[in-house]
Amino acid sequence: MIIKKQVHRAYKKVNPIIGVLLFLISILLFVLTVPFGFVYGLIYKLFKGGVTSIGEYALKMAISIDQLGNVSMQYLLNALWIKKDGYYFGNRDETISSAIGRNKNLGTLTFFGRSIDRLLDTIDPNHSLNSIDYYIEPTDKIIDKLAWIHLVDGKILSTRSKGKTKYYIPGGKREPGETDTVTLVREIKEELSVAIIVPSMEYIGVFEAQADKHKLGILVRMTCYAAQYQGQLLPHSEIEEMVWLTYKDRELISAVDQLIFDFLHLKGDLVE
Known part of the structure; x- marks a missing residue:
């Protein structure tokens, strides 16, 4: 996985006339400039890096064309x-x-x-x-969430919300314009009454699976961090129970959390 830090922005509504005009301009510029730019790029890469660099350049072009096809088709x-x-x-x-x-x-x-x-x-x-x-930019098909991975003696801190039967790794949804840090700090304070120590945050990975209790095709994307904290861990807000789970408790959690459990167990961080 490639780490790409950014603040996600939702699509902005565009005047349809402006949209059509921008499309026509982009097509005109594409026809007039891309062939020359592509040929120049091939020559430049050939002289600067040889045949290998041409392959890398071609791959970047292929990815861009693939993204265009994903929209146009x-x-x-x-x-x-x-x-x-x-x-x-x-x-x-x-x-x-x-x-x-x-x-x-x-x-x-x-x-x-x-x-x-x-x-x-x-x-x-x-x-x-x-x-x-x-x-990628989150859409209505992807629920964008942050999670706090807190392990002690090979067990992971998990929570259960009021009225729920499954346990979840602490965290929550990103609000529009929020960074990873802001979301994680806010959610953990709301759920467990403690303050994440921001300088201690350590990126763990991104995991994605079918979202629980949503129709097929709705995914949840979980960006995970480990971090130290200040304060006393206490269930707060909608959190009814706080527990320490091991890998054998895998069936008690959501699909995306199961992927995280698998990853941590494979690393040797989560015990049976």
Whole structure:
């Protein structure tokens, strides 16, 4: 996974006339400038880095074209390549391969989608799964959350909300415009009454799975950090219970938390 820190911004509504004009201008500029720029780029990379650098340049171009295709062909791909409740194509920040990978994980590819996935795999094994981009702009198909990984003696701190039966790793949803740090500090203070020590925050990873109690195709993306804290851990707000779980408690948690448990257990940080 590649760490790419940024504040996510939602799409802005655009005047349809302005949208059409910008589209026409972009097409004109593309036709007039891209061929010359591409040829110059090939020559530049050849002389500066040899054949290998040309391959890297071509790959960057392929990714950009893939993102363009994900937007321009989104309605056709959604109709032919995925089932009704699949993860939609069309995110301007994502490639077609990444969207295929998400649907492969969900089991929502149609015959046509599976055929394309197999074709890609013959060229590059596990291509779609390895292409999943966990740092794209959040959409209504992705619930963007932060989680605090707090381990003591091989056990992980987990919580249960009022009226819920499953346990969850502490954390919560990102508000519009919030950074990872702001979200995590706010959520942990609200849930457990303690203050995260920001300089101690250590990035763990990003995990993604089908969201609990949501229709198929709605994913939850969990960005995880370990961190020290100040204060006394006490359940607060909607939190009814605070527990310490081990790997054997895996069936008591959500799908995305199960992936986190697997990761921590494999590292040897979470005991049986």
